[in-house]
Amino acid sequence: MKRVIEGSHAVAEAVRLARVQVISAYPITPQTHIVEILSEYCANGTMNARFLRVESEHSALAALIGAQSCGVRTFTATASQGLALMHELLHWTSGARLPIVMAEVNRALAPGWNIWTDQTDSLAQRDTGWIQMYCEDSQEVLDSMLQAYRLAERVYLPVMVVLDAFYLSHTFEPVDVPTQEEVDRFLPPYQPRFQADTENACAFGQLVPPGAYMKMRHNIAIGMDEALKSLNEIQEEFYAIFRRRYNAVEAVCCDDAEIILVTSGTITSTSRLVIKTLRGRGEKAGILKMKLFRPFPVEMIRKAISHAKKIAVIDRNFSFGASGIFAQELRAALYNTPDHPPVFGYIAGIGGLDATVELIEEIYWKTKNTAFPDEESIWMGI
Amino acid sequence: MLLDAPDQEYMYSGHVGCPGCGAAIAMRFTLKALGDKTIMVLPACCWSIIAGPYPMSTLKIPVIHSAFETGGAVASGVRAALDMKGDTETTVVTWAGDGGTFDIGFQALSGAVERNEDFIYVCYDNEAYMNTGVQRSSSTPYGAWTTTTPGPEWKKMRKKNIVEVLVAHRIPYVATANIAFPEDLVHKVQKAKGLKGSRFIHIYASCPTGWRIPSEMSVKIARMAVQTNIFPLYEVESGVKYTINYKPKEYLVREYFKLQGRFRHLTEKDLDQIQEMVNEDWGLLLRKAGESL
Ligand SMILES: Cc1ncc(C[n+]2csc(CCOP(=O)(O)OP(=O)(O)O)c2C)c(N)n1
Numbered sequence: 046m047k048r049v050i051e052g053s054h055a056v057a058e059a060v061r062l063a064r065v066q067v068i069s070a071y072p073i074t075p076q077t078h079i080v081e082i083l084s085e086y087c088a089n090g091t092m093n094a095r096f097l098r099v100e101s102e103h104s105a106l107a108a109l110i111g112a113q114s115c116g117v118r119t120f121t122a123t124a125s126q127g128l129a130l131m132h133e134l135l136h137w138t139s140g141a142r143l144p145i146v147m148a149e150v151n152r153a154l155a156p157g158w159n160i161w162t163d164q165t166d167s168l169a170q171r172d173t174g175w176i177q178m179y180c181e182d183s184q185e186v187l188d189s190m191l192q193a194y195r196l197a198e199r200v201y202l203p204v205m206v207v208l209d210a211f212y213l214s215h216t217f218e219p220v221d222v223p224t225q226e227e228v229d230r231f232l233p234p235y236q237p238r239f240q241a242d243t244e245n246a247c248a249f250g251q252l253v254p255p256g257a258y259m260k261m262r263h264n265i266a267i268g269m270d271e272a273l274k275s276l277n278e279i280q281e282e283f284y285a286i287f288r289r290r291y292n293a294v295e296a297v298c299c300d301d302a303e304i305i306l307v308t309s310g311t312i313t314s315t316s317r318l319v320i321k322t323l324r325g326r327g328e329k330a331g332i333l334k335m336k337l338f339r340p341f342p343v344e345m346i347r348k349a350i351s352h353a354k355k356i357a358v359i360d361r362n363f364s365f366g367a368s369g370i371f372a373q374e375l376r377a378a379l380y381n382t383p384d385h386p387p388v389f390g391y392i393a394g395i396g397g398l399d400a401t402v403e404l405i406e407e408i409y410w411k412t413k414n415t416a417f418p419d420e421e422s423i424w425m426g427i
Numbered sequence: 428m429l430l431d432a433p434d435q436e437y438m439y440s441g442h443v444g445c446p447g448c449g450a451a452i453a454m455r456f457t458l459k460a461l462g463d464k465t466i467m468v469l470p471a472c473c474w475s476i477i478a479g480p481y482p483m484s485t486l487k488i489p490v491i492h493s494a495f496e497t498g499g500a501v502a503s504g505v506r507a508a509l510d511m512k513g514d515t516e517t518t519v520v521t522w523a524g525d526g527g528t529f530d531i532g533f534q535a536l537s538g539a540v541e542r543n544e545d546f547i548y549v550c551y552d553n554e555a556y557m558n559t560g561v562q563r564s565s566s567t568p569y570g571a572w573t574t575t576t577p578g579p580e581w582k583k584m585r586k587k588n589i590v591e592v593l594v595a596h597r598i599p600y601v602a603t604a605n606i607a608f609p610e611d612l613v614h615k616v617q618k619a620k621g622l623k624g625s626r627f628i629h630i631y632a633s634c635p636t637g638w639r640i641p642s643e644m645s646v647k648i649a650r651m652a653v654q655t656n657i658f659p660l661y662e663v664e665s666g667v668k669y670t671i672n673y674k675p676k677e678y679l680v681r682e683y684f685k686l687q688g689r690f691r692h693l694t695e696k697d698l699d700q701i702q703e704m705v706n707e708d709w710g711l712l713l714r715k716a717g718e719s720l
């Protein structure tokens with residue numbers, strides 16, 4: 046049924062429909078609406094789940110590590126400082142092969158205090174072994190959350206579903222909220238492959254010598270590779286029930302495009318508008334929407350953009366001393382392909398600064414009118 | 428000596444603790460009292476090593492090894508999961524060192540017991556970070572040498588009174604125990620097991636390596652900690668009802684101190700001062716228990 050709800054609400058509905066059993070979270074703007082709704086659902090019996098109101102984000106994730114180790118489905122949500130505080134345990138979650146799902150609302154890191162959207166918080170966690178999915182609208186948020194459980198429980202790796210602060214978390218949009226029966230068909234109850242059990246006593250996460258440790262780490266790498274394949278299969282299963290599909294990357298008008306904008310999050314929606322206008326004027330412009338950031342879909346990216354004349358990556362994030370993070374990863378993905386197009390890196394919308402239609406158009410023309418990028422990063426709108 | 432403790436063993440022989448390790452003795456007796464319907468959360472400490480490397484385990488119960496500062500939080504999650512699965516029988520126990528309890532894990536512990544999570548938190552106290560090579564913690568006693576309080580920089584601060592901090596949370600049960608008093612220890616763990624909500628047991632566990640004592644003196648020195656009133660055996664129910672379990676006056680503080688290399692540098696004057704501090708603490712405890720000197 047279509048309902049007009051906030052992005053935060055879309056997350057909460059997905060958590061309810063996924064029949065999550067243990068939730069643990071600590072409040073931080075702009076994540077609060079998610080946990081407020083879920084608190085309500087747990088309190089009034091809409092959900093049959095335990096909500097642990099812990100004293101920090103660090104403990105929120107620690108508690109889920111404990112719960113998931115005992116074989117139940119779990120959820121947390123955070124943003125910015127909260128995610129940074131969890132850092133140690135992000136590594137722990139993937140190392141322990143726990144299919145925990147988190148909603149991460151992209152918010153700028155302090156100082157100074159800034160509650161608006163910025164992707165540096167989540168992208169800075171790229172090496173922690175979490176699958177990361179970026180969302181463009183609230184429907185995609187809800188759908189990605191359901192898919193996240195499917196994927197996590199297939200490859201035994203945690204998934205972070207990422208949404209823009211305010212542009213998604215606090216914006217009302219029509220969202221098709223599926224029925225419980227439909228979701229149950231897509232997402233069966235969690236059947237853990239391992240769990241702490243007094244009938245079969247095992248040790249989890251103990252001291253491990255280098256040889257075995259390296260093998261375990263290699264297994265995580267294999268799990269990430271599998272995630273890419275599994276996500277494709279999951280899209281088919283999802284489509285069969287819900288008639289919607291999201292690929293790891295989405296190529297918009299890319300086939301004959303000479304200049305391709307690479308986008309993620311809500312900047313994608315604005316870019317769609319820009320591309321439409323440009324196409325109307327005969328410009329050969331396209332978009333590559335990055336949904337999946339980890340695992341990084343290298344092959345799909347190469348296939349979609351290698352033929353273009355120029356690539357313009359728009360990053361709402363920055364790695365100091367290097368460049369925009371999507372640009373960095375994209376350059377690396379193209380490096381081993383022959384005659385690949387030059388990659389322009391644009392930094393836009395940092396700390397929630399509006400990335401407008403005009404700004405994105407400017408990025409397009411700048412790219413078109415410059416033969417070759419002579420800077421790694423071009424900061425827009427400052 | 429005949430012990431009134433269950434015969435069943437939940438520790439295999441062949442652990443990797445040092446000879447005379449008080450923490451190993453503490454674990455053995457605690458598990459006798461808890462039995463096999465127990466899931467243990469084990470944050471980083473010496474016991475992360477003692478429990479043995481993959482794919483072996485010294486313990487016959489499921490163990491969830493955890494990050495150093497997460498003892499209270501991981502156990503909260505374990506309890507929540509078991510409740511959701513309808514398992515009310517299994518006891519959840521966190522087993523942490525003094526560093527993981529008094530210092531880095533303090534916040535998660537306080538959070539968990541403030542919520543009155545249904546679990547037992549055991550802190551085995553060897554009065555320093557032993558896993559990493561004898562660095563000071565807030566449990567290290569006044570006067571002690573450690574590798575981070577060397578030479579004239581020996582620790583000039585008092586040991587944090589963790590028991591009173593836990594008592595202030597008004598949880599159902601807080602008790603101290605000592606490896607040299609195994610019957611008392613087993614009895615207290617059994618008592619804790621029979622209760623609901625947050626329960627805290629503080630076990631004094633000597634460390635020959637870190638304290639610079641011969642391994643065969645481990646239990647004797649632990650016993651003397653009680654017999655000098657340095658580590659009184661007592662329990663507090665619901666944050667108000669104090670019971671002192673053992674009232675000795677068998678040794679002076681200096682006799683306990685003189686046996687340990689970690690206190691070698693202390694002068695007679697220092698020891699007199701420490702005796703006064705111990706007397707003062709004991710007097711305070713007696714008053715709380717409604718008893719007189
Ligand atoms: C966040 C973090 N900081 C530091 C460490 C290193 N570390 C592991 S165990 C330990 C000391 C443990 O001391 P305690 O809790 O007293 O237990 P003990 O080793 O004395 O038995 C330290 C500092 C760690 N594992 N994690």
Ligand SMILES: [Mg+2]
Nearest residue numbers: 524525555557
């Ligand atoms: Mg210690």
